[in-house]
Amino acid sequence: MKGFKKVNNVMKSALIISAMFASASLQAQVFQGGENNTAAPSLTSQYFSMPQVVPEQAQLVYYYPASVNAGPINIYVDKEFHTALLPGEFTALCVNTGQHVLAAAVNDAPLYQQKATAGVHANFNGGKTYFVRSAVGDGVVSEAVPRQEAEKELLEMNRNTRLINRASSVQNCRYVGSGNDVTLIMDAVLFQFAGSRYDQMLPESQAKLDRLVEFTKRSNNVGSINLVGYTDGIGKNESNRRLSQARAETVRQALVNAGIDGAIINVQGQGVAQTAGGCSKRQDDGCNKMSRRVDVMINSH
Missing domain, CATH: 3.30.1330.60 (OmpA-like domain)
Known part of the structure; x- marks a missing residue:
């Protein structure tokens, strides 16, 4: 994993995520589904199957298998920092439906320059849950994963709860049946x-x-x-x-x-x-x- 270029790494992540959202056939296979509050919700650190979000939102589960182990990965949403993942961790987030800019970068701290220069415009459909995994390619890349495959891997992983989200477009998830409650x-x-x-x-x-x-x-x-x-x-x-x-x-x-x-x-x-x-x-x-x-x-x- 040594010596690869961070820019190429982020660009490749963007290309794969872009293809993931652009392909209707891939959406049918992968995305089986995805109120702001000042306090972050208390969530279990272990993975469990994510319920369906309300039609006004989409949900993204991004996970980083321990086998990749390329250093911390920073996740950006709409050019703002969401979280940093260590190997063996995942994050789950919700956004309004529509287009958002997503990016992932390895060893980007402390300047976080990639949040302003990298990323891809991706369209999120209401009520859907999207699964994305870090993988080894020319550096570390991001790839779409079918829900069934993703959830088998996620059972061995822990949710990142160390950092507070700073991306203003990321919302507390609202799930079907919970109304407007947080x-x-x-x-x-x-x-x-x-x-x-x-x-x-x-x-x-x-x-x-x-x-x-x-x-x-x-x-x-x-x-x-x-x-x-x-x-x-x-x-x-x-x-x-x-x-x-x-x-x-x-x-x-x-x-x-x-x-x-x-x-x-x-x-x-x-x-x-x-x-x-x-x-x-x-x-x-x-x-x-x-x-x-x-x-x-x-x-x-």
Whole structure:
């Protein structure tokens, strides 16, 4: 990785991202979906499948595999600094629909010169989530990745929470079902295959739910909690819809039993998750495991 030119690196990132957004066929394959607030939302550092954003926004997940390891990568949005990623980290951001300028640069600090001179104009479609990965080429480049492939890699990565975004066009994400509220915490709990009871929730997800309850009780500005249940693609659609609803109802009951006011909890079952698209019928496939879940969104007033 030594000796490559930073300018070529940024230009190549721009070209690949440009092709990613320009190709309609690639959009169909890759982008399966993507209120400003002065305080950054509290989000888990581990990856979980991103819910669908509202039609007025698009979501971008940019990740940096540990295997690339070319030094810090700075991410710029509309020529302003968004964040810096270390190997093994990812960032997720939302913007208004329409055209934005994206750029990524290696070892660009402390002058951050590439934010003003590099980048590509890319069009973001409403309600979509886009996945982009750093890869090794002539230097480090950025490439579009299908959601299923990206989420397998993201399971081993951590969200960057060290730096505060400085790009003014980056917004707190608003997810389908959360209305105009700002999402304070977004997470997911997983279930066993065909399971919907509390004792069929994975043990680590039970512990996670306990932490979400603790946060909600401590906070003085929680206005609503949205629970959206999903399933893998195994089985009939109607059965999966009922199963997804039952999973969401189980999480609701667990929250109520823990002392959370049921009046602020909204529940819906969406059936088969987007993450199950293209999965095999094997129960132990990672994309199937990730799809047997309930998304939890804790929102402010």
